[in-house]
Amino acid sequence: MKLKLAVLLLLVVLSACTSSQSDQDMDHFEVFRGTNLAHWLSQSNRRGEARAAYITQADIQNIKSMGFDHVRLPVDEEQLWDSSGVRHQDAFRLLTQCIEWCVENDLRIIVDLHILRSHYFNTGDNPLWTDPVEQEKFVALWMDLSNALKEYPNNRVAYELMNEPVADEPDQWNDLVRTTVARIREQEPRRTLLIGSNRWQSVATFEDLYIPENDPHIILTFHYYDPFLLTHWNASWTALRSYTGPVHYPGVLLEKEEYDQLPDSIHAVIGPYRVLEYDKSHILEEWSAAIKVAKRHGLDLYCGEFGVIKKAPDEDRLRWYQDMIELFEENQIGYANWNYKSDNFGLVNGGGQPNSVLIDIVSGE
Known part of the structure; x- marks a missing residue:
């Protein structure tokens, strides 16, 4: 009897461990190599059939075939909602369709709230930082996105709170992060959230960034376009x-x-x-502050944007890309290049023709 009881207890413990591990796997969002789906639901005047045709299931399959494990999808407020916060249903259909394509093709996806009516990283007039109404609207947009996307698996879909915040004071961004994370956590306690540093997600501002305590479902993110x-x-x-x-x-x-x-x-x-003098060691030195902060908090670090314009001197451009990929891999930093389809920065050009050498470098081949 004692032996049977011992075996039974062992099976219960093993079952609990297996269940716990399964739960952790379902909540664990991890990314290594990716690309941005830019100029589709963000920074684009395409609408209707032209917008729907710009990124298709074939593009997602192509990204997967290149060896990537995720995409970062920038979305703009004006594309997803009208000025009253009412959803543009056609844009939401494109968003959810893209997520489903990614899930079908074993790709993870980061939904990045890129440009707001109250905040654009390339202008100096950003009422988001001073107007409480705009701040509450920002939180409301995220609650609506969460309502729309919360049924997707935590290990497949993550949210990036905002692209390149440019606040005059770090606490302006920190206060908004604190409020928004708390609200999202009320209904999605284990969704992975990406939080970028202030002033264009610069590595130089990481020490000033508010990072929620005891929240393992956070990834810290920076952008890098130097020199x-x-x-x-x-x-x-x-x-x-x-x-x-x-x-x-x-x-x-x-x-x-x-x-x-x-x-x-x-x-x-x-x-x-x-x-200025730049090489691989100098770049790593510039990243050191971000790396230290991530390690201090036990969180993953991610570079959501990097790239060199296609018309820059080719040999120098490709050497920079090669050094960047080596640095990401040597320091266990996930990344997404800017971007997938573009005549300026793309892995494929606007017509879909591949830049094979760049693809090989960025995909780590």
Whole structure:
């Protein structure tokens, strides 16, 4: 009798352990290599059939075939809701359809609230930080997203609270994080939430970031586009739009002799970059603050955006990408390049033609 009782207790313990492990697996959201599905439900004027055709099931299957394990999906407030907070049902259908395609193809997905009516990372006028009505609206948007997505498995879908917050003071962002996380946790206690640092998710601001205590379902996230002279070389939307001169990676970005030969009109634009020197060790040094904070809290670290514009000097561009991927892997940092489909940064161009060399590097092949 005692032997039977001992066996029975052992089976109960084993069953409880198996059940506990299964629960942990269902809640564990982990990402390594990914890409952004940008300019679809964010930063795009496409609507109707044109929007629906831009990203299809074939694109998700293509991403999976490249060797990626997840996508980061930026979504804008104006695409998902009208100004009163009422859902645009056609956009929500695209969002949920994309999630289902990802689940079918064994891809995880990060839903990133990218641009708000009250906050855009490329402008200085962001009432989100000073208007309590806009702050409550932000929380309400997340509660509505949570209501729409909460039935999807925790180990497949994660939420990124906001892309590139640009608050004047760190506590403005911290207070909003604190409030929003608490509200989401009321109905989704184990959903993984990605929290980025203030000032464009810079590695330099990690020490000022509020991180919820005793919450293992958090991933800390940063973006990295340095050196800017290389990553945004001749980019039309930046002050570098007129620069078509040399840039070097690794090493000194611009030699003095090269700088001196440029016209005076360009000197003011690129002067701050001239003496900078970048290589793999320098990049890691810049990341060190973020790495330390993540380790201190026992949380995963993730780079949700990085990239070099396609028209930058090709050899320097590809060397930078190679160093970035090596650094991610050496430091156990998940990543998603910016982005999947784009003539500027894409793994495939706007017409879907692959940039094979870049794909091989970014996918870790």
